[in-house]
Amino acid sequence: MFCYQCEQTDRTGATPGCAGPIGNCGKDSPTSDLQDLLIHAVKGISQYAAKARALGDPDDEAAAFVLYALFTTLTNVNFNPTRFAALIQLAVGVRNRTRDRYERAARAAGQQPETLTGPAAWAPAADPGALVGQASGVRVDIGLPLVGPEVVGLRSLHLYALKGICAYAHHADVLGRRSAEVLGGVEDALAYLAGEPTDPAELLERAVGLGRLNLAAIELLDAANTGTYGPQRPTAVRTTPVAGKAVLVSGHDLRDLEALLVQTRGQGINVYTHGEMLPAHAYPLLKAHPHLAGNYGGAWQDQQRDFAAFPGPVLMTSNCVIEPHAAYRRRIFTAGPVGWPGVRHLADHDFRPLIQAAHALPGFPETAAEEEAVTVGFGRDAVLAVADQVVHAVRQGDIRHFFLIGGCDGPTPGRDYYTDLALGAPRDSVVLTLGCAKYRFNRHDFGEIAGLPRLLDLGQCNDTYSAIRIATALADAFECDINDLPLTLALSWTEQKAVAVLLTLLALGIRDIHLGPSLPGFLTPALVDELVKRFGLRVAGDPAADLATALERT
Ligand code: FS2
Ligand code: SF4
Numbered sequence: 001m002f003c004y005q006c007e008q009t010d011r012t013g014a015t016p017g018c019a020g021p022i023g024n025c026g027k028d029s030p031t032s033d034l035q036d037l038l039i040h041a042v043k044g045i046s047q048y049a050a051k052a053r054a055l056g057d058p059d060d061e062a063a064a065f066v067l068y069a070l071f072t073t074l075t076n077v078n079f080n081p082t083r084f085a086a087l088i089q090l091a092v093g094v095r096n097r098t099r100d101r102y103e104r105a106a107r108a109a110g111q112q113p114e115t116l117t118g119p120a121a122w123a124p125a126a127d128p129g130a131l132v133g134q135a136s137g138v139r140v141d142i143g144l145p146l147v148g149p150e151v152v153g154l155r156s157l158h159l160y161a162l163k164g165i166c167a168y169a170h171h172a173d174v175l176g177r178r179s180a181e182v183l184g185g186v187e188d189a190l191a192y193l194a195g196e197p198t199d200p201a202e203l204l205e206r207a208v209g210l211g212r213l214n215l216a217a218i219e220l221l222d223a224a225n226t227g228t229y230g231p232q233r234p235t236a237v238r239t240t241p242v243a244g245k246a247v248l249v250s251g252h253d254l255r256d257l258e259a260l261l262v263q264t265r266g267q268g269i270n271v272y273t274h275g276e277m278l279p280a281h282a283y284p285l286l287k288a289h290p291h292l293a294g295n296y297g298g299a300w301q302d303q304q305r306d307f308a309a310f311p312g313p314v315l316m317t318s319n320c321v322i323e324p325h326a327a328y329r330r331r332i333f334t335a336g337p338v339g340w341p342g343v344r345h346l347a348d349h350d351f352r353p354l355i356q357a358a359h360a361l362p363g364f365p366e367t368a369a370e371e372e373a374v375t376v377g378f379g380r381d382a383v384l385a386v387a388d389q390v391v392h393a394v395r396q397g398d399i400r401h402f403f404l405i406g407g408c409d410g411p412t413p414g415r416d417y418y419t420d421l422a423l424g425a426p427r428d429s430v431v432l433t434l435g436c437a438k439y440r441f442n443r444h445d446f447g448e449i450a451g452l453p454r455l456l457d458l459g460q461c462n463d464t465y466s467a468i469r470i471a472t473a474l475a476d477a478f479e480c481d482i483n484d485l486p487l488t489l490a491l492s493w494t495e496q497k498a499v500a501v502l503l504t505l506l507a508l509g510i511r512d513i514h515l516g517p518s519l520p521g522f523l524t525p526a527l528v529d530e531l532v533k534r535f536g537l538r539v540a541g542d543p544a545a546d547l548a549t550a551l552e553r554t
Pocket of ligand 1: 075076275276320436462495
């Protein structure tokens with residue numbers, strides 16, 4: 001195996017990368033190899049699908065499969081080699097169907113169909129051992145001695161951003177929102193990668209193009225979430241459990257949560273959110289379910305402690321899953337792209353086994369604990385509704401600066417940077433949060449400013465579009481460029497959605513982003529220099545010094 005797609009990658013060797021037998025996330029070598037082969041297979045689908053789409057005969061079902069398949073390969077999503085072996089066979093079937101479709105479309109257009117090579121012509125070995133062996137020819141670092149680490153790093157940047165885009169687009173897809181722009185853009189980019197591009201300048205330009213594609217994907221997801229469940233509204237979410245049977249739902253998939261709420265209705269089971277599911281409480285059509293009882297636990301890296309202590313079954317709907325402890329292995333379930341060997345997977349939103357488990361488990365006892373809550377729900381609609389108040393407060397000098405702390409949390413000590421930044425921000429500043437990086441400090445009392453909470457949570461990492469809309473609206477109100485706003489962006493990254501978001505911010509011309517806690521291992525020093533030169537990208541450093549630098553601009 002070779003994998004350097006996330007922030008947790010092994011950095012003990014001369015070059016970063018998890019090289020087996022097991023990665024720092026718990027992904028074993030066969031699973032990593034099978035993921036690489038699945039990526040190879042979906043490149044083959046995309047080679048034909050892009051051509052069919054160009055001929056006016058798109059296969060959106062094949063494109064939706066590509067979104068799902070790439071999502072399964074994101075960090076902390078699926079660790080089950082059996083699922084990957086099956087997905088590879090499925091992918092080859094989809095590839096053959098897409099090839100036939102393209103050939104028919106070409107003939108109908110009076111063209112002689114091309115016979116494509118590379119991933120489009122790949123045949124997986126029937127024997128499982130031989131199949132894993134094929135991965136040595138398709139890993140991300142393939143061709144390294146020939147093309148060098150910059151080109152491999154840029155190809156990786158593309159692939160990882162595409163994984164993030166596919167995750168966002170899949171979440172929109174399950175809510176019935178598809179976009180030809182996004183599906184076609186993913187196909188084009190994968191077909192481009194299938195050709196093993198070697199021009200660094202072209203790769204960098206196209207990476208910025210992927211940032212624009214991701215903007216379309218997150219806009220689509222925003223429309224899917226708010227169109228299905230209503231715009232987020234500021235909501236106090238109970239964090240003290242209530243007595244009774246209980247189910248815990250983690251990950252990002254609102255459709256899974258909704259289905260579970262419907263299936264547990266009237267059954268005396270309370271549903272709790274965990275991790276990135278917390279912002280779900282802010283959607284009117286989700287919070288209308290009275291048994292959506294509250295939030296439990298912290299961020300994803302706390303799940304082994306949280307899930308072991310939870311007195312009911314747990315549902316993982318997306319990233320980030322980590323190895324289930326024996327204490328809860330028999331009562332954790334996966335859904336959608338998620339998988340772990342030996343853990344029960346529930347397909348098609350059929351949660352009956354999990355509901356049975358909830359009835360059989362004790363649930364929470366009566367407690368005398370004082371009721372506590374955390375407030376969420378400052379998505380774009382809620383913030384823009386008070387835009388005049390915010391703009392007035394800035395003009396009056398009551399609000400001096402905005403810090404947007406977005407992205408992922410993780411177990412590494414460097415993550416304290418974001419807590420120090422939030423807690424060290426002066427009292428005349430607003431802290432906006434997005435994603436799971438907030439759990440380290442979101443129960444702190446930040447007080448109020450200009451009649452508004454000083455800490456405004458915009459939602460999941462899936463709600464990045466809200467942040468962009470808010471920043472754009474502020475820039476419009478002050479008739480300035482986003483870069484001239486009193487706004488500091490601190491991006492905490494773990495996995496590949498953050499890679500896609502970074503490219504979107506760069507594509508929008510946003511400069512001086514503080515990225516951390518460490519830089520992506522796939523970006524070589526030369527690539528980092530290029531990004532610093534072109535986009536003013538900063539490495540998250542000393543929080544006090546970074547705060548001082550940020551405030552100098554205001
Ligand atoms: Fe957090 Fe993990 Fe949200 Fe990332 S729950 S790090 O994959 O998606 O952010
Ligand atoms: Fe290592 Fe991250 Fe890849 Fe896991 S996903 S193997 S931690 S680089």
